[in-house]
Amino acid sequence: xxxxDLYRQRIWDSLKRVGRPDSRFHWDFSSFIADFxxxxxxxxxxxxxxxxxxASRVFITPDNSTELLRRAAIRAGKTLLVTTYGIRRGFLQxxxxxxxxxxxxxxxxxxxxxxxxxxxxxxxLRDGEPLALMVTGGSAISRNGIRFGKGxxxxxxxxxxxxxIGLTSAATEIVDIVHDEQVVDEDLEGEPHxxxxxxxxxPTRTVHVELDGAxxxxxxxxxxxxxxxxxxxxxIIELRELTTAGAGR
Numbered sequence: 001x002x003x004x005d006l007y008r009q010r011i012w013d014s015l016k017r018v019g020r021p022d023s024r025f026h027w028d029f030s031s032f033i034a035d036f037x038x039x040x041x042x043x044x045x046x047x048x049x050x051x052x053x054x055a056s057r058v059f060i061t062p063d064n065s066t067e068l069l070r071r072a073a074i075r076a077g078k079t080l081l082v083t084t085y086g087i088r089r090g091f092l093q094x095x096x097x098x099x100x101x102x103x104x105x106x107x108x109x110x111x112x113x114x115x116x117x118x119x120x121x122x123x124x125l126r127d128g129e130p131l132a133l134m135v136t137g138g139s140a141i142s143r144n145g146i147r148f149g150k151g152x153x154x155x156x157x158x159x160x161x162x163x164x165i166g167l168t169s170a171a172t173e174i175v176d177i178v179h180d181e182q183v184v185d186e187d188l189e190g191e192p193h194x195x196x197x198x199x200x201x202x203p204t205r206t207v208h209v210e211l212d213g214a215x216x217x218x219x220x221x222x223x224x225x226x227x228x229x230x231x232x233x234x235x236i237i238e239l240r241e242l243t244t245a246g247a248g249r
Contacts, residue, residue, distance in 0.1 A: 004140075004148045007184050011140045014181045022064060033063035033137035036179040038203025043068040043177070045206045046135065049199065051173040055133040057081065059162070061155060062110055063137035065177055071108035074099055081120075081131070082113060083158055090234040091125065092117035122238050126165035134159065134168070135175045136197075142188035145196035145209035147176050152229065156218075159195045161235050163218030165242070170215055175199040193221050 012029040019034035021027050046052055046069055057079040060066050073080045080094040094117040099107040106112040136155045138147040147155070162168050174197040183200060190196065195218060200207040220239065225231050 003188065007188075008139050008148055011182050011184075015139075015179070018179050018181050020064065029139060033061070033065055033139065035064040035067070036182075036203075038179065039065060039068055039177075041203040042179075042201050043072065045201045045203075046175055046177060046199075047072060049173075049175070049206070051133045051175070051199075055131075057129045057131060059131050059134040059158070061136040061158070062113070065137035066135060067108050069135055069177070070113075071104055074104050074107055079129070080117070081125075082117065083154070084114075085110060086152070086229070087154060087158065087233045087235060089119065090238075091120050091122075093120045093125075094118075122161065122165050122235055122242060125162070125167055128167070130169060131162065131167050131172050133173050133175065134162075135177060138176050138178055138182065140182050140184055141176050141178055141197070141200055142184045142186060143200075143207075143209075144187040145176075145198070145200065145211065146188045146190040146194055147197060153193070156193050156195055157220070157230060157236075160193065160218040160220045161239055164220060164239060168218065170217075173198045175201055177201050180204055193224070 015029060015034050016027060018037045020036060022032045025031040055078065058073055059081045060070050060073060062082050062085055070080060074094065077096040079096060082092050084090060084092060092113055094107065094113065099116050107116045141147040159168065174195065176197045176199065178200065180202045183202065196209065196211055196215065198209055200209060225236060230236055
Protein backbone atom coordinates (compact mmCIF):
# COMPACT_ATOMS: atom_id res chain seq x y z
CA UNK A 1 0.00 0.00 0.00
CA UNK A 2 1.41 3.41 -1.02
CA UNK A 3 1.63 6.47 1.25
CA UNK A 4 -1.30 8.07 -0.58
CA ASP A 5 -3.37 4.90 -0.11
CA LEU A 6 -2.65 4.98 3.63
CA TYR A 7 -3.54 8.66 3.94
CA ARG A 8 -6.65 8.17 1.84
CA GLN A 9 -7.90 5.36 4.08
CA ARG A 10 -7.15 7.31 7.25
CA ILE A 11 -9.03 10.32 5.96
CA TRP A 12 -11.96 8.22 4.78
CA ASP A 13 -12.26 7.02 8.37
CA SER A 14 -12.35 10.62 9.65
CA LEU A 15 -14.86 11.61 6.96
CA LYS A 16 -17.42 9.38 8.64
CA ARG A 17 -17.41 12.04 11.38
CA VAL A 18 -17.35 15.25 9.32
CA GLY A 19 -18.49 14.10 5.88
CA ARG A 20 -21.96 13.70 4.43
CA PRO A 21 -23.07 10.36 2.94
CA ASP A 22 -24.10 10.06 -0.69
CA SER A 23 -27.71 9.14 -1.49
CA ARG A 24 -26.56 6.23 -3.68
CA PHE A 25 -23.10 5.24 -2.44
CA HIS A 26 -23.72 6.00 1.26
CA TRP A 27 -20.25 5.87 2.98
CA ASP A 28 -18.38 4.22 0.09
CA PHE A 29 -15.81 6.98 -0.43
CA SER A 30 -14.17 5.00 -3.24
CA SER A 31 -17.23 5.86 -5.37
CA PHE A 32 -17.74 9.56 -4.69
CA ILE A 33 -16.09 12.71 -3.33
CA ALA A 34 -17.95 13.59 -0.16
CA ASP A 35 -19.58 16.82 0.87
CA PHE A 36 -18.65 17.89 4.39
CA UNK A 37 -19.62 20.01 7.38
CA UNK A 38 -18.66 23.62 6.80
CA UNK A 39 -18.88 23.44 3.01
CA UNK A 40 -20.79 26.71 2.93
CA UNK A 41 -17.87 28.54 4.57
CA UNK A 42 -15.35 26.91 2.22
CA UNK A 43 -17.44 27.86 -0.80
CA UNK A 44 -17.62 31.47 0.39
CA UNK A 45 -13.82 31.49 0.58
CA UNK A 46 -13.59 30.46 -3.08
CA UNK A 47 -16.07 33.18 -4.03
CA UNK A 48 -13.69 35.69 -2.42
CA UNK A 49 -10.72 34.69 -4.61
CA UNK A 50 -9.61 37.08 -7.34
CA UNK A 51 -9.48 34.11 -9.71
CA UNK A 52 -13.21 33.55 -9.22
CA UNK A 53 -14.02 37.20 -9.90
CA UNK A 54 -11.91 37.20 -13.09
CA ALA A 55 -13.20 33.96 -14.56
CA SER A 56 -16.16 34.12 -16.92
CA ARG A 57 -15.84 30.41 -17.69
CA VAL A 58 -15.04 27.88 -14.96
CA PHE A 59 -14.49 24.13 -14.81
CA ILE A 60 -15.95 22.53 -11.69
CA THR A 61 -15.86 18.80 -11.04
CA PRO A 62 -19.14 16.89 -10.52
CA ASP A 63 -18.35 16.19 -6.85
CA ASN A 64 -20.74 16.37 -3.92
CA SER A 65 -18.42 18.94 -2.32
CA THR A 66 -18.65 21.31 -5.30
CA GLU A 67 -22.43 21.47 -5.71
CA LEU A 68 -22.76 24.78 -3.85
CA LEU A 69 -20.03 26.30 -6.01
CA ARG A 70 -21.74 25.09 -9.19
CA ARG A 71 -24.90 26.79 -7.91
CA ALA A 72 -22.93 30.01 -7.34
CA ALA A 73 -21.46 29.84 -10.85
CA ILE A 74 -24.92 29.58 -12.39
CA ARG A 75 -26.22 32.49 -10.31
CA ALA A 76 -23.18 34.59 -11.24
CA GLY A 77 -23.80 34.06 -14.96
CA LYS A 78 -20.55 32.19 -15.55
CA THR A 79 -20.21 29.56 -18.25
CA LEU A 80 -19.97 26.28 -16.33
CA LEU A 81 -17.98 23.34 -17.68
CA VAL A 82 -18.27 19.96 -15.95
CA THR A 83 -17.74 16.30 -16.73
CA THR A 84 -20.33 13.59 -16.38
CA TYR A 85 -19.79 11.07 -13.58
CA GLY A 86 -16.58 9.14 -14.27
CA ILE A 87 -16.26 11.10 -17.56
CA ARG A 88 -18.36 8.27 -19.02
CA ARG A 89 -20.29 10.66 -21.30
CA GLY A 90 -17.62 13.31 -21.62
CA PHE A 91 -18.07 17.02 -20.93
CA LEU A 92 -21.17 19.17 -20.39
CA GLN A 93 -21.40 22.94 -20.69
CA UNK A 94 -24.05 25.08 -19.03
CA UNK A 95 -24.33 28.43 -20.74
CA UNK A 96 -25.43 31.65 -18.99
CA UNK A 97 -29.15 32.40 -19.15
CA UNK A 98 -30.11 28.74 -19.62
CA UNK A 99 -31.56 28.11 -16.17
CA UNK A 100 -34.73 29.74 -14.75
CA UNK A 101 -34.08 31.50 -11.43
CA UNK A 102 -36.22 29.04 -9.48
CA UNK A 103 -34.36 26.05 -10.94
CA UNK A 104 -30.77 27.03 -10.08
CA UNK A 105 -30.45 24.67 -7.11
CA UNK A 106 -31.70 21.74 -9.19
CA UNK A 107 -29.54 22.68 -12.19
CA UNK A 108 -26.41 22.47 -10.02
CA UNK A 109 -27.06 18.80 -9.21
CA UNK A 110 -25.85 16.01 -11.49
CA UNK A 111 -29.42 15.25 -12.59
CA UNK A 112 -30.06 18.94 -13.19
CA UNK A 113 -26.90 19.32 -15.25
CA UNK A 114 -28.07 16.46 -17.44
CA UNK A 115 -31.30 18.40 -17.98
CA UNK A 116 -29.98 21.92 -18.56
CA UNK A 117 -26.38 21.56 -19.80
CA UNK A 118 -25.42 20.44 -23.28
CA UNK A 119 -22.80 17.88 -24.32
CA UNK A 120 -19.67 19.43 -25.80
CA UNK A 121 -16.86 17.75 -27.70
CA UNK A 122 -13.17 18.51 -27.31
CA UNK A 123 -13.19 19.94 -30.83
CA UNK A 124 -15.87 22.44 -29.79
CA LEU A 125 -14.15 23.23 -26.50
CA ARG A 126 -10.79 24.02 -28.07
CA ASP A 127 -12.39 26.80 -30.12
CA GLY A 128 -13.79 28.44 -26.98
CA GLU A 129 -12.50 30.69 -24.24
CA PRO A 130 -9.53 29.31 -22.23
CA LEU A 131 -10.12 28.43 -18.61
CA ALA A 132 -8.86 30.82 -15.94
CA LEU A 133 -10.10 28.66 -13.06
CA MET A 134 -10.63 24.97 -12.31
CA VAL A 135 -12.11 23.71 -9.03
CA THR A 136 -12.08 20.14 -7.76
CA GLY A 137 -12.90 18.21 -4.63
CA GLY A 138 -10.73 15.41 -3.31
CA SER A 139 -10.32 12.74 -0.69
CA ALA A 140 -7.10 14.26 0.62
CA ILE A 141 -4.44 16.80 -0.26
CA SER A 142 -0.87 17.39 0.88
CA ARG A 143 0.40 20.80 1.96
CA ASN A 144 2.39 21.06 -1.30
CA GLY A 145 -0.80 20.72 -3.36
CA ILE A 146 -0.71 17.05 -4.37
CA ARG A 147 -4.30 15.85 -4.24
CA PHE A 148 -5.63 12.35 -4.31
CA GLY A 149 -9.26 11.51 -4.79
CA LYS A 150 -11.06 8.21 -5.17
CA GLY A 151 -7.99 6.63 -6.71
CA UNK A 152 -9.21 6.84 -10.31
CA UNK A 153 -7.23 9.91 -11.41
CA UNK A 154 -10.20 11.60 -13.06
CA UNK A 155 -9.20 15.20 -12.37
CA UNK A 156 -5.62 14.65 -13.51
CA UNK A 157 -6.99 13.20 -16.75
CA UNK A 158 -9.48 16.05 -17.18
CA UNK A 159 -6.66 18.56 -16.72
CA UNK A 160 -4.49 16.66 -19.19
CA UNK A 161 -7.17 16.48 -21.88
CA UNK A 162 -8.09 20.16 -21.55
CA UNK A 163 -4.40 21.10 -21.61
CA UNK A 164 -3.83 19.01 -24.74
CA ILE A 165 -6.45 21.07 -26.60
CA GLY A 166 -5.06 24.38 -25.33
CA LEU A 167 -7.87 25.20 -22.92
CA THR A 168 -5.52 25.53 -19.94
CA SER A 169 -2.18 27.27 -19.44
CA ALA A 170 0.30 28.19 -16.73
CA ALA A 171 -2.09 31.03 -15.85
CA THR A 172 -4.98 28.67 -15.10
CA GLU A 173 -5.52 28.54 -11.34
CA ILE A 174 -6.58 25.27 -9.69
CA VAL A 175 -8.49 25.16 -6.41
CA ASP A 176 -9.12 22.14 -4.19
CA ILE A 177 -12.08 22.38 -1.80
CA VAL A 178 -11.78 20.04 1.19
CA HIS A 179 -12.48 19.78 4.91
CA ASP A 180 -9.60 20.58 7.28
CA GLU A 181 -9.52 16.88 8.19
CA GLN A 182 -8.59 16.09 4.58
CA VAL A 183 -5.36 18.11 4.58
CA VAL A 184 -2.19 16.06 5.10
CA ASP A 185 0.36 18.23 6.91
CA GLU A 186 3.40 17.15 4.95
CA ASP A 187 4.79 17.31 1.44
CA LEU A 188 4.16 14.36 -0.86
CA GLU A 189 5.86 13.52 -4.12
CA GLY A 190 3.41 13.28 -6.98
CA GLU A 191 3.47 11.10 -10.06
CA PRO A 192 4.41 12.65 -13.42
CA HIS A 193 0.72 12.81 -14.38
CA UNK A 194 -0.39 14.47 -11.11
CA UNK A 195 -1.34 18.14 -11.25
CA UNK A 196 -0.63 20.25 -8.17
CA UNK A 197 -3.18 22.85 -7.09
CA UNK A 198 -2.67 26.56 -6.48
CA UNK A 199 -5.15 26.89 -3.63
CA UNK A 200 -6.33 24.65 -0.80
CA UNK A 201 -9.63 25.94 0.56
CA UNK A 202 -11.24 24.57 3.72
CA PRO A 203 -13.99 25.91 6.01
CA THR A 204 -11.34 27.69 8.10
CA ARG A 205 -8.42 28.41 5.75
CA THR A 206 -7.51 29.68 2.31
CA VAL A 207 -3.99 28.43 1.60
CA HIS A 208 -1.97 29.56 -1.41
CA VAL A 209 0.39 26.76 -2.43
CA GLU A 210 3.86 27.85 -3.48
CA LEU A 211 4.49 25.55 -6.42
CA ASP A 212 8.02 24.44 -7.23
CA GLY A 213 8.40 26.37 -10.46
CA ALA A 214 5.86 27.01 -13.20
CA UNK A 215 3.28 24.31 -13.80
CA UNK A 216 4.09 22.25 -16.87
CA UNK A 217 1.34 21.84 -19.47
CA UNK A 218 -0.69 18.72 -18.85
CA UNK A 219 -0.54 15.81 -21.25
CA UNK A 220 -2.16 12.42 -21.54
CA UNK A 221 0.25 9.59 -20.80
CA UNK A 222 -1.00 7.32 -23.55
CA UNK A 223 1.07 4.36 -22.37
CA UNK A 224 -0.94 4.35 -19.12
CA UNK A 225 -4.36 4.35 -20.81
CA UNK A 226 -4.64 0.85 -22.38
CA UNK A 227 -6.37 -1.66 -20.14
CA UNK A 228 -7.77 0.99 -17.78
CA UNK A 229 -11.28 2.35 -17.24
CA UNK A 230 -10.14 5.48 -19.13
CA UNK A 231 -9.59 3.63 -22.38
CA UNK A 232 -13.19 3.79 -23.60
CA UNK A 233 -14.36 7.20 -22.38
CA UNK A 234 -15.52 9.37 -25.30
CA UNK A 235 -13.10 12.32 -24.83
CA ILE A 236 -10.07 10.01 -24.79
CA ILE A 237 -11.23 8.37 -28.01
CA GLU A 238 -11.85 11.80 -29.55
CA LEU A 239 -8.50 13.18 -28.36
CA ARG A 240 -6.66 10.24 -29.86
CA GLU A 241 -8.42 10.90 -33.17
CA LEU A 242 -7.65 14.63 -33.01
CA THR A 243 -4.02 13.93 -32.17
CA THR A 244 -3.69 11.39 -34.98
CA ALA A 245 -5.32 13.76 -37.47
CA GLY A 246 -3.04 16.61 -36.38
CA ALA A 247 0.06 14.45 -36.72
CA GLY A 248 -0.97 13.47 -40.23
CA ARG A 249 -1.12 17.02 -41.52
